[in-house]
Amino acid sequence: MSCENCNCSSQANHENIFMPQEAKIIKTKMSTASEKRFWVKWADGSQAKFQPGQFLEVSLFGYGEIPIGYASSPTFKDNFEIVIRAVGRVSNALHKLQKGDSIFLRGPLGNGFPMKSLKNNDVLVVAGGIGYCPTRSLVNYILDKRDEFGEFTLFYGARSPKDRMFNNDFERFKKMDGVNVLETVDKGDESWKGNVGVITTLFHKTDKINKNTRVIICGPPIMYKFVIAETDKLGIPHSNVYVDLERRMKCGIGKCGHCQINDKYVCMDGPVFKYSELEDREEAF
Ligand SMILES: Cc1cc2nc3c(=O)[nH]c(=O)nc-3n(C[C@H](O)[C@H](O)[C@H](O)COP(=O)(O)OP(=O)(O)OC[C@H]3O[C@@H](n4cnc5c(N)ncnc54)[C@H](O)[C@@H]3O)c2cc1C
Ligand code: FES
Numbered sequence: 001m002s003c004e005n006c007n008c009s010s011q012a013n014h015e016n017i018f019m020p021q022e023a024k025i026i027k028t029k030m031s032t033a034s035e036k037r038f039w040v041k042w043a044d045g046s047q048a049k050f051q052p053g054q055f056l057e058v059s060l061f062g063y064g065e066i067p068i069g070y071a072s073s074p075t076f077k078d079n080f081e082i083v084i085r086a087v088g089r090v091s092n093a094l095h096k097l098q099k100g101d102s103i104f105l106r107g108p109l110g111n112g113f114p115m116k117s118l119k120n121n122d123v124l125v126v127a128g129g130i131g132y133c134p135t136r137s138l139v140n141y142i143l144d145k146r147d148e149f150g151e152f153t154l155f156y157g158a159r160s161p162k163d164r165m166f167n168n169d170f171e172r173f174k175k176m177d178g179v180n181v182l183e184t185v186d187k188g189d190e191s192w193k194g195n196v197g198v199i200t201t202l203f204h205k206t207d208k209i210n211k212n213t214r215v216i217i218c219g220p221p222i223m224y225k226f227v228i229a230e231t232d233k234l235g236i237p238h239s240n241v242y243v244d245l246e247r248r249m250k251c252g253i254g255k256c257g258h259c260q261i262n263d264k265y266v267c268m269d270g271p272v273f274k275y276s277e278l279e280d281r282e283e284a285f
Contacts (some may be wrong), residue, residue, distance in 0.1 A: 001176060004156035018057050020104035026079055027099055031165045034086050035130065036095050037071070039180065041079040043102065048080040051112030052138035053244060054282065057252045059104045063093040067249045067267070069134030070108070073141040083133040109252045110271050113138050113216060114242060121214045122150040126227050128157045128199055128219025132165060134244055134271075135218045139169075143176065153180040153208050156220070157199035160185050161192040171232070180208050182265055199223060203230040211235040217271075222275075225285045235264050238276035246273050 022043040029037045042048070050070055059065035069258050073080035086095045097103065123142060128134045144147050154173065158164045164185070173181045182202045184195040195201060199219070203209065211234055224243055229239055247259040247266040254268035261284050264270065264277075278284040 007062070014020050017106065018104050018251075020057070020065070022102050023105050025097055025099055025101050025103060028097070029045075031083060032163055035052075035083055035165055036086070037081060037083050038094075038097070038103075039079050039081050040103065040105075047077040050072075050080070050108035050137075051075050051115065052141045053134060054108035054110045055134070055252075055271065056105045057105035057109065057249075058082065058084075058090075058094065058108075058222060060090060060093050061104070064090045065250075066090045066094075067109075067246075067252060069271075071133040071136055071140075073143055075144040083130070083136075085130050086192055087111045087283035097248055106252060110267060111269065113244075113272050114214075114274075117226070117240075118142075118214050118216075120150065121150050122152070122208070122210065122212065123214050123216070124153045125216045126155045126199060126224045127217070129159065129163070130165075131219035131223075131244070132156055135167070135184060135216060136166065138216065139173075143173065146178065148177075151178055151180070151208050151213075153182070153213075155182050155184075155199055155202045157184045157186070157202075157223075158248065160187050161189055180206055182206060198226070200226050200230050203234075209236075211237075213240070215241045216244065217241065217275075221285050238279055239274055241275040242272050243275050243278065243284075245273065 023040045025038050026041050029040040031037050043208050055067050055069045056067045058068045068082045070080055070127045071083045084091050086092045093112050099166050125135050130231050140154055170181050182205055184197055184202055188196040215231050217224055249267050250256045250258045252267045259266035
């Protein structure tokens with residue numbers, strides 16, 4: 001069942017987009033010391049229905065509500081995954097929840113990734129740190145529908161080997177045809193045999209990116225301008241570069257203005273923007 005008004009997946013949301021819907025946690029797992037994975041199912045039995053890159057407002061009674069991206073592919077409909085980094089009041093409280101507990105969700109919200117523009121093209125995803133979580137939904141979607149996309153490259157950067165999330169994903173992807181996974185850490189240790197350096201060093205380790213590649217960037221704000229300097233060198237037009245932005249949000253539906261960048265609402269017009277739409281807005285990054 002889907003909602004014609006707000007694109008949400010639950011029938012009850014037709015009545016009130018401000019009303020969180022109950023979902024059940026069916027499994028949890030710590031991914032790193034500060035990031036926890038939650039597998040979630042709508043309590044009313046609805047299937048997971050969303051676009052890669054969309055997000056949910058996740059609430060816990062007595063604590064508040066925070067935006068969190070989908071971290072699984074919509075090709076898997078029975079349940080969906082979110083990953084929460086414990087940084088403050090609401091995220092720390094959510095970390096205490098376990099299998100069988102309820103959470104309350106509004107969504108899916110936001111525009112998601114430009115699937116039409118990505119289809120039949122080579123795609124590069126550049127994901128820094130927890131920025132891999134919202135892009136993981138897209139990465140798994142592309143890998144599930146391999147025939148619909150060209151060459152696929154993933155750059156993933158973590159602060160250190162112990163901060164790497166989803167190691168199993170990367171090992172699995174590395175065995176697939178037409179899929180190039182390049183990883184780096186800012187600071188290595190004795191266990192790490194891979195690349196050490198910031199994420200932009202990976203551009204010099206592959207010849208799979210060309211001027212027609214569609215690029216998706218998600219990570220800490222500092223990363224964007226350095227990654228775009230590299231895509232500029234390759235001649236990739238800014239209209240083919242997409243940035244997934246994070247802003248403090250409240251309503252998530254274009255009413256409160258908390259997420260505004262001039263005339264753009266990150267919650268409604270984004271969180272995914274063509275870089276060409278934002279390049280003269282310094283406050284966006
Ligand atoms: C569209 C979108 C998707 C997101 N997806 C994820 C996700 O998949 N997983 C995840 O762990 N987090 C994600 N975030 C960030 C998450 O919403 C914040 O970490 C959360 O709101 C913090 O709330 P809190 O109450 O725990 O922390 P608070 O007590 O409010 O703040 C703790 C610290 O976090 C900082 N902070 C608060 N909100 C944000 C924000 N929106 N962006 C950056 N820093 C913030 C504060 O400045 C402070 O330093 C996403 C944000 C957006 C806008
Ligand atoms: S969060 Fe309220 S307008 Fe975007």
